[in-house]
Amino acid sequence: MPEYKGSLRSKLPTVGTTIFTVMSALANEYKAINLSQGFPNFECSPELVELVNSYMRKGFNQYAPMQGILPLREVIAEKMQALYGAKYNPETEINITAGGTEAIYSAITAVIHEGDEVIIFEPAYDCYVPAIELCGGVPVYLQLKAPDYSIDWEEVKKRVNQRTRMIMINTPHNPSGAIMTSEDMQQLEKIVGDTDIIVLSDEVYEHIIFDGHQHQSVCRFPKLAERSFVVFSFGKTYHTTGWKTGYVLAPEKLMAEFRRVHQFVVFCVNTPLQYALAEYMKKKDEYLRLGSFYQEKRDYFIKLIKGSRFKLKPSSGSYFQSLDYSSITEEKDTEFAIRMTKEMGVASVPTSVFYHEPVDNKLLRFCFAKTNETLEKAAEKLCKI
Numbered sequence: 001m002p003e004y005k006g007s008l009r010s011k012l013p014t015v016g017t018t019i020f021t022v023m024s025a026l027a028n029e030y031k032a033i034n035l036s037q038g039f040p041n042f043e044c045s046p047e048l049v050e051l052v053n054s055y056m057r058k059g060f061n062q063y064a065p066m067q068g069i070l071p072l073r074e075v076i077a078e079k080m081q082a083l084y085g086a087k088y089n090p091e092t093e094i095n096i097t098a099g100g101t102e103a104i105y106s107a108i109t110a111v112i113h114e115g116d117e118v119i120i121f122e123p124a125y126d127c128y129v130p131a132i133e134l135c136g137g138v139p140v141y142l143q144l145k146a147p148d149y150s151i152d153w154e155e156v157k158k159r160v161n162q163r164t165r166m167i168m169i170n171t172p173h174n175p176s177g178a179i180m181t182s183e184d185m186q187q188l189e190k191i192v193g194d195t196d197i198i199v200l201s202d203e204v205y206e207h208i209i210f211d212g213h214q215h216q217s218v219c220r221f222p223k224l225a226e227r228s229f230v231v232f233s234f235g236k237t238y239h240t241t242g243w244k245t246g247y248v249l250a251p252e253k254l255m256a257e258f259r260r261v262h263q264f265v266v267f268c269v270n271t272p273l274q275y276a277l278a279e280y281m282k283k284k285d286e287y288l289r290l291g292s293f294y295q296e297k298r299d300y301f302i303k304l305i306k307g308s309r310f311k312l313k314p315s316s317g318s319y320f321q322s323l324d325y326s327s328i329t330e331e332k333d334t335e336f337a338i339r340m341t342k343e344m345g346v347a348s349v350p351t352s353v354f355y356h357e358p359v360d361n362k363l364l365r366f367c368f369a370k371t372n373e374t375l376e377k378a379a380e381k382l383c384k385i
Helices: 019-029 046-057 070-084 099-111 128-134 153-159 182-192 234-238 252-265 271-280 290-304 333-344 372-382
Strands: 094-097 117-122 138-143 164-170 198-202 228-233 246-249 320-324 363-367
Touching: 019 333, 046 271, 070 094, 070 246, 070 271, 094 099, 094 252, 099 128, 099 164, 099 198, 099 228, 099 234, 099 246, 099 252, 117 128, 128 138, 138 153, 153 182, 164 182, 228 234, 228 252, 234 246, 234 271, 290 320, 290 372, 333 363
Parallel strands: 117 138, 117 164, 164 198, 198 228
Antiparallel strands: 094 246, 228 246, 320 363
16 A cells, blocks of 8 residues: 555544453453453343344345434433333434444534633543534533542533633443432532523443432423433443444434534434334333343452452442552553553453543552353452552
């Protein structure tokens, strides 16, 4: 292939390959147990797979509507009404997306202009800031407070100004597993009231919540919902991250802007998957029992590593568990994560990469969405460190 010799000015000069790709590649190279990237290593429902196949055989293999098929949007509307008491019009306020990342990118692109400020809370998932910067927006970083990764709302008030266009939240939170409370939502409601600030709420782990807690979606709070894009994921809910299918909710005016962008990013989403999901979503127990399913996984992983030198950080949601290794070594988390993968056979994600300026709290993030056998093998290695 000839070499490109022209000048090139990168729009994302500081962005390289994501840490998830790096650690997964390292795990493959060194035959390590991969607890780094957030995906299950067990199969999804055979019934769901059969539904997808059946719709393929029935000929549902051409473009779906740009908004997503109406039966799927209708069953989503029913779910939101039942779980959160929120009424969304499936025609004008629900859109099927190519996963949560596309939903987040399209929502940001739809409303953020050059110079607009977007408040994000660190540690933050890595797709947020690049999307903001590609639009010419300015990320405003606020750190979640240790040890519980809570939001300092007084600090938020101080940072809000006339340039603030959006506040991004994530609950349950990746990477920490923290959750936002109803009091948090009320504080946010007060801050954005009487402003034009838009809220973008990443709720892809909505059903993976533990210890009797209730997911506090912005959809529960009408004054927040009227100014919010709310993002969800079928991949996280049905163990199908590779299908890259999700959805976004927003009031009609915001959704109209979202669709202007979405139609030119992906136009539409995989057709047979949508029909299969529309049918499968009627089995409400499949998502209602997800929290207890993953709480068993979390608790089992915790039990397995109790004899190790790692210290546990509470995880109230998501399928991630953070472990403090400060009693083991003073190495940077990036260095220790790499060494642990190469020499000890377990891959994790160093949490400093979720900050724009690395904050090394001696924490590693482990994904416990794995079979019990995988967790047992990983824990055996961790307990030897």
